[in-house]
Amino acid sequence: MSDHHPAHDPHDHDDHHGHEHGHTHGPGGHVHAPASFGRAFAIGIGLNLVYVVAEAFYGVMAHSVALLADAGHNLGDVLGLAAAWAASILAARQPSERFTYGLGRSSVLAALGNAVVLLLITGGIGWEALRRLAEPHPASGITIIVVAAIGILVNGGTALLFMKGRKGDLNIRGAFLHMAADALVAAGVVVTGILIISTGWLWLDPVIGLIISAVIVASTWSLLREALQLSLDAVPLGIDRAEVDHYLHGLPGITEVHDLHIWALSTTESALTAHLVGLEQIDGAVLLPHVSAELKRRFGIGHATLQIETVETALRCGLRPDHVV
Helix, strand or coil: CEECCECCCCCCCCCECCEECCCCECCCCCECCCCCCHHHHHHHHHHHHHHHHHHHHHHHHCCCHHHHHHHHHHHHHHHHHHHHHHHHHHHCCCCCCCCCCCCCCHHHHHHHHHHHHHHHHHHHHHHHHHHHHHCCCCCCHHHHHHHHHHHHHHHHHHHHHCCCCCCCCHHHHHHHHHHHHHHHHHHHHHHHHHHHHHHCCCCHHHHHHHHHHHHHHHHHHHHHHHHHHHHCCCCCCCCCHHHHHHHHHCCCCEEEEEEEEEEECCCCCEEEEEEEEECCCCCHHHHHHHHHHHHHHHHCCCEEEEEEEEHHHHCCCCCCCCCCC
């Protein structure tokens, strides 16, 4: 639905605003999975919390630093899942007088926090692996294998719950990567247990731990970078600002576009504002509904606010220079 109305402007000219709100595309223009992952979060948190307790218990019983470290890692994941779930609930809340865009940005913050926590925990595991490389400790290989194998099932199954939404929602992607990384860690621990039993080489445990840590860092870095960029109002990945600018410049009667901004309202929604300049007065009631619909269809931008100016009034617009925000 589009609505267009005249409003007062500090430059004393007529302007029109076009608004198009949609929830079918993510910041990158992709159709995303259903917004509600409440059941997936509840199952994932419940399973992982039980597993953390069991892993810590058997880690103590088996004198396994690897299992204890992984239990700490999984506890961090439980907290990360809880934060992501809370953010998905907050993102669904309606706008208020104070939060006029709603709380959708909390999903970006949760994705950012998820990435930071995962990297910090991975750094801790890496440090422990280096310490154990210098001073190998004997451990019960059978217990390590059994407990870690259960971890593959728990973490891998939880990751599958979020697989459908990982491409359209950065917050869900963070939860998916967290669980997938845990399954990878558990698989590495299983391999370690098998090799320790068959060879007696205790140094294999920290070496494999370091390799797994490197893989996790590599897979998480893009999540951290994208979440940080979105939190700083960068143009969402998948939306080409130059292409949007080219499309707006090609509109009939439009000679200039300025004050063009594109940013993420959440991990699934994008917004745009722009001033469109025409040689003569343009009928916004005809142009703006079409432009709003096309911005949504072509670029996945569901919240567009457009202002139309004449060449004369554009010269007096304080937002015309590119360096002015």
